[in-house]
Structure formats: C-alpha cells, structure tokens
Amino acid sequence: MIKVEGVNKNYRSHQAVVDLSLTVRPGEIYGFLGPNGAGKTTTIRILAGALAPTSGRIFLGGYNLTTNPREAKSILGYIPDRPFLYEKLSGYEFLSFTADIYKVPKAEADRRGQELLELFELWDWRNELIENYSHGMKQRLIMSGALLPQPKILVVDEPMVGLDPRGAKLVIGIFQKMARQDSVAVFISTHTMSLASRLCDRIGIIQRGHLIGEGTEDELRSLAGSEGGDLEDLFLELTSADELKN
Numbered sequence: 001m002i003k004v005e006g007v008n009k010n011y012r013s014h015q016a017v018v019d020l021s022l023t024v025r026p027g028e029i030y031g032f033l034g035p036n037g038a039g040k041t042t043t044i045r046i047l048a049g050a051l052a053p054t055s056g057r058i059f060l061g062g063y064n065l066t067t068n069p070r071e072a073k074s075i076l077g078y079i080p081d082r083p084f085l086y087e088k089l090s091g092y093e094f095l096s097f098t099a100d101i102y103k104v105p106k107a108e109a110d111r112r113g114q115e116l117l118e119l120f121e122l123w124d125w126r127n128e129l130i131e132n133y134s135h136g137m138k139q140r141l142i143m144s145g146a147l148l149p150q151p152k153i154l155v156v157d158e159p160m161v162g163l164d165p166r167g168a169k170l171v172i173g174i175f176q177k178m179a180r181q182d183s184v185a186v187f188i189s190t191h192t193m194s195l196a197s198r199l200c201d202r203i204g205i206i207q208r209g210h211l212i213g214e215g216t217e218d219e220l221r222s223l224a225g226s227e228g229g230d231l232e233d234l235f236l237e238l239t240s241a242d243e244l245k246n
Helices: 040-047 069-074 091-101 106-119 135-147 165-182 193-199 217-224 231-245
Strands: 002-011 014-024 029-033 055-060 076-079 153-157 185-189 202-207 210-215
Touching: 002 040, 014 040, 014 185, 014 210, 029 040, 029 165, 029 193, 040 055, 040 153, 040 185, 055 069, 069 076, 076 135, 091 106, 091 135, 106 135, 135 165, 153 165, 165 185, 165 193, 185 193, 193 231, 202 217, 202 231, 210 217, 210 231, 217 231
Parallel strands: 029 185, 029 202, 076 153, 153 185
Antiparallel strands: 002 014, 002 055, 202 210
C-alpha cells in the first residue's frame, strides 16, 4: 500500500505540492494526472525517495519512507520517464547490478533476468553495451530492472515514452497482471488520457500542487457535474473550473 499524509514540498517561494493526501491499495492501479508544472514530477520523486518532502509522511507497505528508508525502498520499483543508465554496462550486467543492490540470490536473479529480457524482447541484446540500445530498448531495460526484485509497490512516470504500439500493449498487460494477480500497488503519472482511462482503477488530478479531484471516472464525472464525455473532457472541465476559482 502507498499512503501519503499531508505532504508539502516548498522550493523557496514556490510550493510545488500542497497538503497532498492519497492512498493506493494493494492490487490497485492509480493514475495521477495534471497539467505541466502541476506537481506530478515532484510527487513522483518524493514517492521514489529521491526527494524529501518539506513536511508530511509517506508510507510504503507500512514503512515510513523518512524513518525507515531502506525497508520502504526494498519493496519499491521505480520506472522514470527518462532511462538514465550506466551505458558502459551490457543489459545483462545492468540487471546483475540491480539484483546485487536488492540482494536477490544469484540463481533467482539469473532466472528472473532471463525471463524479463525475453519478455521485453531484449534477450538477443543482453551482451551488447547499453550505449548501443535505442531509446525504446533502454526504457524496456529500465522496466526489467524495476521488476526484477518483484516489488510490492510500483511507481511509474510516463510509462509509454519511447515505446512502439507493440511495446505499449505489452507493458499494459504486465501492469495489469502485477496488480490483479500479484496484488502490487501501482502508481502511474501520465499525460496520456486514453492510457489512464483504459488502465487505472482510480484517478487523481493535481493542479498547482493541489489534488483537485479523485476517484473513478464516474466519480470524477459526478464531481464535474457532467453526464457524459471521456476522461479528457473531464480533465479539462475540472482543471478549467479550478482555474476560475483562483
């Protein structure tokens, strides 16, 4: 489970996240939407433990991310929107390095590594240096690394960047399986409304650091006072209405 309680993040005079509270249950896929500069990336970085909140608390699987960071991060998989990798390693070496960090036993790491490289169609490239990978291949390798230790919580920033339609369909299936069969709590930040609508059980909309709406599509439709329209229409209605208030 992911539990965020009253999180704030200040950058000098700018408050990027304001009193954010939300929960993602085991087996749930939660979509996080917002305009550019709304606070999505800051929230993602805080959940991943890469950025400390100014105030508030984050619990991952019951572990306080501030006071028990090792335990919290040990059950977390993080997939960033840009695949920053050690490019002088091969794909296989990168997964071995990841397994060592998470203390995955070698036999299991070898089995999982091969399974994931085959799943993401990288097996034939396993001994090639990462610097020779395309952007899409690097993204699939990052995903392989995040999934290798079999996390209980997965935090994902723009998962479809660099993926072709075949790769995108594969990734959607993987996320759904992790949630439905393995009870993983999945938190996805995205600009792709069709992906959020297709994949997510609940959706949160953030604007100027505030969570301005949360729920299923039907609940968001009720909040917007709308009887129809797709998720993109609801997003525009809710964010526009919030702009008018301010």
